[in-house]
Amino acid sequence: MAKRYTLTKPQRAAAVLVAMGKSRASQLLKFFKSDELRVMIDAAHTLKTIPQPDLEELVKEFEAEFAVGAGLMDSAETMQKILGEALSEEEMFAITGRSHDLHPNEPELSVWEKLPKVDTDELVAFLGNESPQLCAVVLSRMDSKIAAAIIEKLEPGLRKATVARLLSSKDVPDPVLGTVENRLEEVFDLSGNTAAAGEGASRLADILNQMQKEVSDDLLEQLTPLVGEKKVNGVKSKLFRFEDIPSLSKESRTALCDGLSTEVLTIALRGADDELKEAVLSSISQRTRRMIESELEAGKAKASEIEQARKSIATLALRMAQEGRIDLQHSEEEAA
Template identity: 75%
Template structure:
């Protein structure tokens, strides 16, 4: 059984916060430095049940009022609940480096989702040597725009026969569809294209590179190109977004992104930022908020590690918003 006098200072601080309850504790979290908060979170994971008398004595030492009857169980879980309710996702990430977001694995793209990305001239060259039956099967499963572009460029005789097949087409057996899919995959290397533009490996590598310094990750990708190929490297690059890349997205997207941020996190991220980038971001927020941030920036400094953490949290939010279709991200030059 844990005794009050055996607890370390971080453990005692964690115990008091948990005992205070989520509402009151959450009001204090923002006053802790990031390092202090990390140490306290680690301490919470080592706490066991604390007897009520010892807890009451501990509370008195901190000269804080508590509700009679509060016990302490599941300290780590309680600390997580306080963090989740007391801080926004961006503030939590900036302070602790931990995100509450779960990362969904990207579903593998099908042949029919990848085929429209193939160059139209390559598609037409392929169809020129195929039967009207196969052409009709493929066109019936593509979107109207892609199908129209292909039909327009078909040889007149093949076009006539293909359209006739489309008009009189009947349900195609799944076994035939699978044969056609295999034929298309072999013709255009669609499996390789899927691996280059998505997949768990590319997503995982992009996540890692997003956490690295830009010059280091860029150099690494340049070294990988001869090994894995330019197409796969471009697929990874499409999943990378950093704070500095905000200048490459539209003003509308920047405004939506900034609306989802707390003033504290945005101010922290803008410290030591390039003048042009700072202006681009400040021009995307309200004049009142801009004045507040500029006032904060003119006074005081912050740790480089805290600035970097805030910037990473903003980049992570941008990627999530893009994945949800709320904004569009353009690759930085």
């Protein structure tokens, strides 16, 4: 039994959890703190095969049940599986720095295997600014249905030249093909860095939210043929302005207005159209509504003050949406 006592306490705890099986161990994991789990995970990675007798003694010490079987093996992977069933993806990453993926060494997909996942409109937008030669190289390596859909959307002149290149295509030298693959991987972020892409959309949305609506709408319209409608829609989903309040549901408008002072609402509503005024005023109490309506008839405000008040309300709406307190998704029924 001497071997058993060479284990540290975290190792012994990890050994018992693994021996108990995923079902029982998962029930116990919720009683551990994140730092304790992290220590046990590290300990599990240091465990080697533990003889059955020693393991039985460990289980008895913890007064837990143990099913008779072979000695403990593959402790690290088993512990990973237990955690994977007991914890969410976010909790798993926060504790271990790893996801639920137990096979990190799986072969990497090629650019051509990843490319079909890119939105067709994005591919059309990209190829629309490229040479017929490059278009032919890319399309010749894609599924025929996807290639046909893209070719149909190309500008007539480019479409004709691309089809001609496809008809007379020859083997592409490896250096040239490698250059094309690198370009595609860079343009469409095929390296798998979707988080960075999402951050880019969020940063752009933050900037556009600070602009005049007419300017930002014009920019997005110009961006669509360059990056594709899907990416532009991703940015649009993160945009919100004071003028968008009528498109919110009644519940979201009420929750938003509850977090605002009467003064801010009054300033923001100056110069607003009737639909916008009613969307806001119908979301507050009758007493507050009468106060604001009275102020709107009597006083005035500078354009800069109105703009600042409206931006502060839009900022609050975005923050509340991130916290899950309101929904910024436009309701067709409400907006109609």
